[in-house]
Amino acid sequence: MQGLGELETAVMEVLWRDPGPQRVRDVLDALNTERDLAYTTVMTVLDNLHRKGWVSRERDGRAYRYVATRNREDAVANALRALLDSAKDPESVLLRFARSVSPRESEVLRRALDDTAADQ
Amino acid sequence: MILAVALLAGAAIVGFTAPRFLERMTAGQVAPSVVIAWWFATGLSVLLTALSGVVLILVPGHGPARWLLDRVHECWSAMTHGSVPALDDVLGAFGALLIAGALTRFGLAAFRRRSEAIKLHQRQLGLLRLAARRASGDEPLMWLDHGQPLAYSVAGRPSFIVATTGLTDHLSDDQVAAVLAHERAHLRGRHHALTGLADAAASAMPFVPLMRQAPAAIRVLVEMAADSAAAAAHGAETVRSALVRVATGGSPAGALGMADNGVELRLSRLARASRPRPWLSAGALAATVVAAPALPAVVGIGLFAVTSTFYCPM
Known part of the structure; x- marks a missing residue:
C-alpha cells in the first residue's frame, strides 16, 4: 500500500468528513478555512488521487464530483498493517528496539533475567 | 617488493583475524562506541594498507627504502634463487583490479542503500x-x-x-x-x-x-x-x-x-x-585512533622482521 502526501491526506480528510460527491470547489472551500490554496492545486491533487485509486469521480456538467473509494477506517487499518510489516523486515533500513523472538527463546530470556535478578 | 608483500600480508592477516578480537570486545566490557570505532578504523586501514602494497608493487623503487628493509631485501634475494619473471606485475595488476573493483562496488552499494533509505x-x-x-x-x-x-x-x-x-x-x-x-x-x-x-x-x-x-x-x-x-x-x-x-x-x-x-x-x-567511566572510554577511543590505522602495516612488517631475523641473523 502506498501512503499519502501531506496535501493528499488533507484532501482525503475533507472527502471522508463529508462522504457525498464533492466538486473541486467544495474541497477547496473546506481546505481554505485553514490555508490558502489555489484551485488548480486542489484539482491536481484530486487528479493524482484518482490516478492512485483513492477517489472515484463522475462528470457533473463541466466539472467532476469526487468520492473516496475506501472509508477512513479501512485506509488507516491498511496503512497500519503496512507499517507493522515494514518493521518486521530483517533487511530494513530502520532500527528497531527489539525484534520479537520465538516462545522457546523468550523462555530462555525470561530465565536468564530471573537468574541474574536472583544473583543480585 | 618486500615492503609491499609485507603490507599485503599484514592487511590479509588483520582482515581475517580481526573479527575474532572485535567479537571478544563486543562480548566483553569495552564501550560499544569504542568497538564501533575499532571496526571502522580497522576496516579502513586494511583497505589503505592493501592499496599501499599494490602501489608499491606497481611503482617499485619509489617506496621508502630504509636500511632495515634493504637488509631484509638482500636476505630475501639470497633465499630465493631468482624470482619468477614478471610476478610483480601479475600480482600488482591483480591487486589493483581487486581494489578498484571493491571501491566501485562500495560506491554503488552505498548509493543503492541511500536511495533505498x-x-x-x-x-x-x-x-x-x-x-x-x-x-x-x-x-x-x-x-x-x-x-x-x-x-x-x-x-x-x-x-x-x-x-x-x-x-x-x-x-x-x-x-x-x-x-x-x-x-x-x-x-x-x-x-x-x-x-x-x-x-x-x-x-x-x-x-x-x-x-x-x-x-x-x-x-x-x-x-x-x-x-x-x-x-x-x-x-x-x-x-x-x-x-x-x-x-x-x-x-x-x-x-x-x-x-x-x-x-x-x-x-x-x-x-x-x-558505572560509566568517560575518561576510560575517551582513552580507549584515542588508542583506537592511533593503533587501528597502523595495525596491518605493523603486523605485516613485524612478521617479516621476525622471519628474516630468524632465518638470517644480521
Whole structure:
C-alpha cells in the first residue's frame, strides 16, 4: 500500500468528513478555512488521487464530483498493517528496539533475567 | 617488493583475524562506541594498507627504502634463487583490479542503500500520515494504535521515532521513557548511517571476513550503544526489563533468532553494567585512533622482521 502526501491526506480528510460527491470547489472551500490554496492545486491533487485509486469521480456538467473509494477506517487499518510489516523486515533500513523472538527463546530470556535478578 | 608483500600480508592477516578480537570486545566490557570505532578504523586501514602494497608493487623503487628493509631485501634475494619473471606485475595488476573493483562496488552499494533509505523514509511518512498520531511537542514521535509493543526509528529529513500503544500497555512509564531514549540515541548517534556504511563495505569486499561480518556486528553494537545511552538516563535494570518485555511481547517467531538480534548479548551487558567511566572510554577511543590505522602495516612488517631475523641473523 502506498501512503499519502501531506496535501493528499488533507484532501482525503475533507472527502471522508463529508462522504457525498464533492466538486473541486467544495474541497477547496473546506481546505481554505485553514490555508490558502489555489484551485488548480486542489484539482491536481484530486487528479493524482484518482490516478492512485483513492477517489472515484463522475462528470457533473463541466466539472467532476469526487468520492473516496475506501472509508477512513479501512485506509488507516491498511496503512497500519503496512507499517507493522515494514518493521518486521530483517533487511530494513530502520532500527528497531527489539525484534520479537520465538516462545522457546523468550523462555530462555525470561530465565536468564530471573537468574541474574536472583544473583543480585 | 618486500615492503609491499609485507603490507599485503599484514592487511590479509588483520582482515581475517580481526573479527575474532572485535567479537571478544563486543562480548566483553569495552564501550560499544569504542568497538564501533575499532571496526571502522580497522576496516579502513586494511583497505589503505592493501592499496599501499599494490602501489608499491606497481611503482617499485619509489617506496621508502630504509636500511632495515634493504637488509631484509638482500636476505630475501639470497633465499630465493631468482624470482619468477614478471610476478610483480601479475600480482600488482591483480591487486589493483581487486581494489578498484571493491571501491566501485562500495560506491554503488552505498548509493543503492541511500536511495533505498530515502524511499523507505518517504513511504513511512506517507503511511504514518494516515495511521499515526503525532506526539505533542517538538519530539519527532509518532504513535500507532497497536497491541504489540514496538518501537523503531527512521533516519531522514525529518528523522522520527515510531512507537505503538502496546508499548505503553505492556511497559511502565520508566520503561517506555527508556525505550524512547534508546531510539533517540540511534538518531543522535547517526546509527542508521553506520549500518549503511557497514552494509556497503560488506557488499564491496565479501571475501574479507572483517567486511563480511561488519553488518551483523555493527547492528548489535549500535543497539548496545543506544542501550547504554538509555541506561545512563533511566538505569540499566529499566532498559533490561523493557528489552525482555518488548522482545517477548506477543507476535509469532520472526525469521531472526536471538543471535541476530543480539538481545542475549545486550541483556548480559546491561546486567554487568558498571558505572560509566568517560575518561576510560575517551582513552580507549584515542588508542583506537592511533593503533587501528597502523595495525596491518605493523603486523605485516613485524612478521617479516621476525622471519628474516630468524632465518638470517644480521
